[in-house]
Amino acid sequence: MSEHKHEPVPYRTFIQIWVALLVLTGVTIAVSRIHLGALNIWVALGVASLKSSLVLFFFMHLKQEGRLFKIGLLVMLVILAIFIGMTFTDVLYR
Amino acid sequence: MSIEHRDDTGARFGMWLFLYTEVILFSGLFILYAVALSKFPAQYSEASHKLNIYFGSINTVVLLTSSLTIALALSAIQMNRIRQCLNLCWVTVALAIVFLINKYFEWSAEISHGIYPGSPELAEMGAGVASFFNLYYFTAGLHGLHVLIGATLISIVAIMTAKGKVTSDRFTLLENSALYWHLVDLVWIFLFPLYYLIL
Structure with missing residues (x-):
């Protein structure tokens, strides 16, 4: 496997991702308090998937x-x- | 004179392979949840209302923040800021402990209300509610165990960093422990809305 060192990710990027994750958490909680029927679970899963991609690609460095x-x-x-x-x-x- | 063999990318990929299997492990539990939810939608919503949304939300913020601190710790060690890296590792461990303390209070309150697997109160609430709480205790319990393992790993790596065994040139151990910690966060990202936020 070819060896390549990752450039360190600047702190600012991580903090921005963290803020986005907190906002999305707020969105899930807010939407979950509105009755949308079966749509509720799909919104919850959609936001959770979006949050997971942020964690995977940025926090876990999958992007690099x-x-x-x-x-x-x-x-x-x-x-x-x-x-x-x-x-x-x-x-x-x- | 020995020649050192190392393959950091290979070590990282090995960790990712392990994490894929962890996802499959938790997916089994989530699929069980989905099947039971489609069978008992009303009971699942009723049972979900018994969970404390504040505990769940606070623990979400705690875990997301701990994921940030360990990600920052990795950047810090890459920039050779050892002191800062150590502080960030210990903040992560502290947040993991906060998570577990919250869990302790949450579960104590639920158990004192007679909600625990196999309790007579739960049996009276019917099969749907009982299946919700059995799965809740099992999934959150397994997740809690992962929090404990992750915090232990990060503590060990922090000690090794302090002793100079993990350095800005050689930080795969910290990197892989951080990956494990992010997985713990990922599982919670799905666990929280599915268990706490069902209307």
Whole structure:
């Protein structure tokens, strides 16, 4: 594997991401107090996914990593989607 | 005279591979949650209302902040600011302890209301509510265990940094512990809305 040192990420970037994460937490809590029916859970999951990508790409430096790391994540997500999909085709149609 | 072999990228990728399996581990519990939610929507909403949203929200802020401090610690060691890096590591550990203390108070209050797996009160509330709390205790418990492991790892790395074994040239241990800590944060990002915020 080729060795490359990451440039240190400036403190300011991390603090901006942290603020964004706090704002998104506020959004989830606020939206969860409004009755939207089944939409509530999808909004919650959507905001959670957005927060996760911020953590993955910035805090966990995925943005700076090579292609292998990103493919790894993608493979894991595909496995997860199969896992969820197969479970629900069973549960919903039995 | 020995030749030193090191592969920092390989070490990091190994950590990522491990974290992928951790995600699959927690996903199993979240899928169980999703199946039970589709079976007992009303009971899940009823049970979710019994959880204290303030404890959940405060712990979210605590974990997000601890994720920031450990990310900053990694930048600090890369810029050879050892003192600052150590302080940030200890702040992270302190926040982890705050999280666990909150959890202690939260669970104590719930248990004193008779809400714990296998309790007679829970049995009376019906299968839906009981399944919610069983999953809640198991998932949050497993997550809490990860908080404890992560805080221990960061403490060990901080001590090694103080002793000069983790340096601005050689910080993979800190990097991988930080990755683990961010995973703990990631799990909580999903756990919090799914358990505390269901209407």
